[in-house]
Amino acid sequence: MVRKETSVEVAGESVRISSPDKIMYPQQGWTKLDVVEHFVACSDGALGGVFGRPCLLKRWPNGVEQEPFFQKRAPASAGERVAIAYPSGRTAGWFVPRSPADVVWMAQMNCVDLNPWSSRVEHLEQPDELRIDLDPTPQATFVDVRDVALAVRPVLEQHDLIGWPKTSGSRGFHIYVRIKPEWGFRQVRRAALALARAVEAEVPDIATSEWWKEDRHGVFIDYNQNARDHTIASAYSVRPTGLVSAPVSWDEVPDIEPQDFPMAGFADRYERVGDLMEAMDETSGDITSLLDLADQQDGGVEIKEYEPPSEVRLQSREELRNWWRETNDRDI
Structure with missing residues (x-):
């Protein structure tokens, strides 16, 4: 019999779970x-990865084989929210997790x-996290990523x-760097x-910093x-x-594969190794040296004349041309 709801306990709090028997991963069941x-x-x-941070709610109501929808404006049932303004003048109240129950609530959603x-x-x-996202091109292997x-x-x-490394849960890899919250997004x-x-x-x-996909x-x-x-x-x-986006030790990096961390059984690894990012907040660093390096690099790193601002997500020259026409009513 399919249950309409149940509840789970986490850190002394009870969280209601609707449709607990709904299939989210059809291939795995x-x-x-x-x-x-x-x-x-x-x-x-x-919780350590999201505590006090505005969170985009990426919701998969029909399971992961169907399209998700993205919710910036958290529902009224959410706990803490923060109003964030956009260049359009609109605001949205993003969800801000503060407890283990808040993490489980997001899973409930x-x-x-x-x-x-x-x-x-x-x-x-002022970000306190510099994020290094390693995104392999179709020709690259996970050996290249490592x-x-x-x-x-x-x-x-x-x-x-x-750097605090973790798998992405797909073909890529992430390295997080805790930094002092003393610089704006553009500087970071x-x-x-x-x-x-x-x-x-x-x-x-094997590595590239080229923004345009066709040059990578x-x-x-x-x-x-x-950004x-x-x-x-x-x-x-x-x-x-x-697959889980799994924190790993640097000693593990040379030998890991993404398939090493399926959700099924991951709790056993967590119980064995604990949270490998637990001490990250104790390592806040200074990016002044990197900004000095930016000044030294040939060509600098400021946005080029026809490169869109960081909040505009374009990755090919054709997308750039279309954006420029719409923005400036002329070609480049």
Whole structure:
């Protein structure tokens, strides 16, 4: 008999779960309750990735094989919300998780992956997280991804920064860097591009910082993920692949494969190794050195004459031409 609802306990709080038997992952047969129980098991770690951060609600009401919808304006049933203004003049009240129960509530809302800002509401316009998103081109292998990740670490160390690695739950890889909330989004993005160029110089055959898709090879170091209100699936998210975005140790990186971290059984790993990102807040670094590097790099890293602002998400020259025509009523 299909249940209409149930409840789960997490950190001493009860969270109501509607349609717990709904199939979310048809290929694996995993239900909504299976996803919820994953987040209950990893609730402390998952909360660490989203605590105090505005979260985009990416909801999969019909399971991961159907299209999700994206909700910036949190429903009235949500807990804390923060009003965020946009250039259009509109505002939206984004959900701000503060407890393990809030994490489970997002799973109740059919969110399998959690998508937070890189800043917290206490300093909304000053990110405290520099995000390195390694995005392989179709020709790249996961061996290439691992090798680029391993090249990132010494470059960070040259600038007295500490990287915290995790799988993306797909073909890519993420490295988070906790930073002091003293710079705006544009400066953090600029620092990320300087870092990307430095890594590219170390492993030019397999890494690229080229923005335009047609110019890329190997693994793209996507610095634009540091733009305002961009989000990345946070640690312990479950992806449509059924794989977890899993924090890993640097010692594990040379040998891991994305398939090593399916949701089924991941709670056993979490119980064994704990939250590998637990100490990240204790390692806030300074990006001044990266910004100095940006000043030194040939051509600089400021937005070029015809490159769109960071909040405009274009990745090919054709998209740029269309955007420029619409914005300026003339061709380039």
